[in-house]
Amino acid sequence: MRILTLASIVALITVATAQNAPVQGPATVAPAAAPAPPKPTHIDFSIPMKPLKQKDLTFSLLKNRWSFIIYFSPGCPHCQHTFPHIREFRDKYEKKGMAFAAMATGYASPEDIAEFDQNFHLDLLAFQDDTKKFSTVYGTGSVPLMFLVAPDGTYQTWNASDSATIASMESAIRKSLKIK
Numbered sequence: 001m002r003i004l005t006l007a008s009i010v011a012l013i014t015v016a017t018a019q020n021a022p023v024q025g026p027a028t029v030a031p032a033a034a035p036a037p038p039k040p041t042h043i044d045f046s047i048p049m050k051p052l053k054q055k056d057l058t059f060s061l062l063k064n065r066w067s068f069i070i071y072f073s074p075g076c077p078h079c080q081h082t083f084p085h086i087r088e089f090r091d092k093y094e095k096k097g098m099a100f101a102a103m104a105t106g107y108a109s110p111e112d113i114a115e116f117d118q119n120f121h122l123d124l125l126a127f128q129d130d131t132k133k134f135s136t137v138y139g140t141g142s143v144p145l146m147f148l149v150a151p152d153g154t155y156q157t158w159n160a161s162d163s164a165t166i167a168s169m170e171s172a173i174r175k176s177l178k179i180k
Contacts, residue, residue, distance in 0.1 A: 067100070072103070074104060084120065
């Protein structure tokens with residue numbers, strides 16, 4: 001905080017009066033916003049997730065293996081458009097070693113998830129980010145958000161559902177599994 005001397009106050013009044021402007025104190029500078037913490041470079045499979053269908057399922061099951069995760073909101077039209085493509089990927093690449101999982105946002109209601117399941121057949125490993133810890137850590141502000149996770153936990157993401165992105169995801173899956 002700056003302390004004004006009598007001379008600086010007189011100078012401010014003189015300048016303001018000369019310009020017919022109201023007298024104002026020194027400008028204050030707002031503190032800079034703290035930078036957002038960087039996103040982790042590895043998926044934390046110890047984050048608790050609510051299993052949606054298989055009650056004994058744990059998120060840690062995906063650890064140490066190639067995994068593809070779609071983070072979605074049941075009412076999102078882009079998620080609804082993307083989900084059938086993810087199921088197609090699962091049908092092609094699960095037998096080749098890729099695990100596939102769907103993770104509903106923590107804000108999704110059980111009724112919305114049940115309706116999504118009825119319309120889009122949620123027949124992947126299915127979780128809900130009910131504690132919202134995953135979204136907090138990985139910045140899932142937009143959906144769908146897809147993660148291709150390597151056995152060491154490193155990952156890459158996509159957050160669009162256009163045909164170029166779908167093709168890019170499949171190419172990355174094929175490359176990770178060493179399929180030509």
